[in-house]
């Protein structure tokens with residue numbers, strides 16, 4: 001994003017857990033701050049130093065430690081790239097229960113540390129459920145081995161949960177045990193063009209009802225976001241006639257075990273939607289080949305990149321009630337307009353996309369440059385809006401450095417106090433990813 005910059009001079013790239021442990025022990029004794037770094041694809045500055053911390057990159061730790069194709073349990077080093085884990089599992093008829101646009105660079109340790117949500121959480125649930133165990137190097141160098149491969153283990157505090165989403169502030173995740181899912185035997189997708197946002201929720205209800213167990217994604221893209229993806233060459237644009245009059249789009253994916261059965265369900269859904277009076281959709285573009293399937297996903301997965309290509313993106317990753325998605329986008333745009341900031345040399349676009357099934361909206365404000373004027377117009381405005389709807393200021397991207405000051409909008413004082421105590425318990429010298437999640 002080119003938004004956060006540190007002044008570090010040193011990156012260490014350990015090859016195994018023991019090396020991580022020795023480095024961390026050394027740093028703790030000398031009070032040297034550490035920033036653990038995975039694929040560096042985070043969006044809140046969590047893996048970027050704020051001063052001159054030592055960067056520990058996990059990129060050299062890429063061993064797959066074990067895989068059991070009966071239980072589906074995979075144990076891997078933290079530095080394994082998400083896509084390479086998927087490639088490894090494919091011949092074993094399994095998939096990683098997590099998928100996101102950054103899969104080609106993000107690492108499983110980073111995914112776990114940020115509790116990444118992604119495109120199929122609707123189907124496979126959160127990492128708090130699918131991660132079975134972790135190996136973590138604690139801030140004093142101790143190796144906490146919780147790398148269990150048990151599905152059930154009800155023996156006291158579930159310590160691993162503390163490190164899922166801790167963004168490297170409590171220790172460095174070096175190994176992950178995760179429950180892989182059976183690979184779907186048939187997948188399909190369809191891009192639905194909607195005349196109005198008001199149809200998104202009725203559509204979601206209908207799609208869930210008709211597709212039921214084969215529904216694996218339901219992604220919302222507003223018209224402006226779609227136009228930017230097309231402008232920046234993400235996926236193949238739909239035909240003019242398919243997009244005409246569309247206020248927004250929904251990408252629906254099915255994953256099941258029998259192609260004919262799934263196709264029949266999807267076709268029936270489309271027919272029903274088109275025939276309904278009034279229809280919830282203008283059109284639906286059904287993937288007719290693996291290339292088209294990939295291209296429809298490329299539009300959705302390429303949104304982040306297209307925002308960055310268009311300008312400097314202020315990204316708000318929020319949970320709000322589904323029926324408020326459009327209101328949040330429109331209210332933010334109106335607010336910027338009233339401040340005189342909706343101009344080509346200030347804010348160019350206010351767009352929304354996100355994971356409807358998870359109640360997670362990505363509000364993106366694309367500007368010509370990052371400026372204090374725009375930032376003070378957006379914050380705390382957006383956070384107050386979220387708090388008004390009792391939402392979360394970070395649905396899946398984490399707090400990083402971007403939102404430490406905004407934590408009280410989503411967490412009460414008692415919760416923050418407990419978080420501080422936990423941080424102090426694990427990291428009394430404050431060396432582990434300082435200034436992230438909790439303010440310095």
Ligand code: MLT
Pocket residue numbers: 101118300301303304315317354362
């Ligand atoms: C996504 O859903 O595309 C990611 O969370 C990244 C983003 O918000 O741009």
Ligand code: ZN
Pocket residue numbers: 118354355362396
């Ligand atoms: Zn997302």
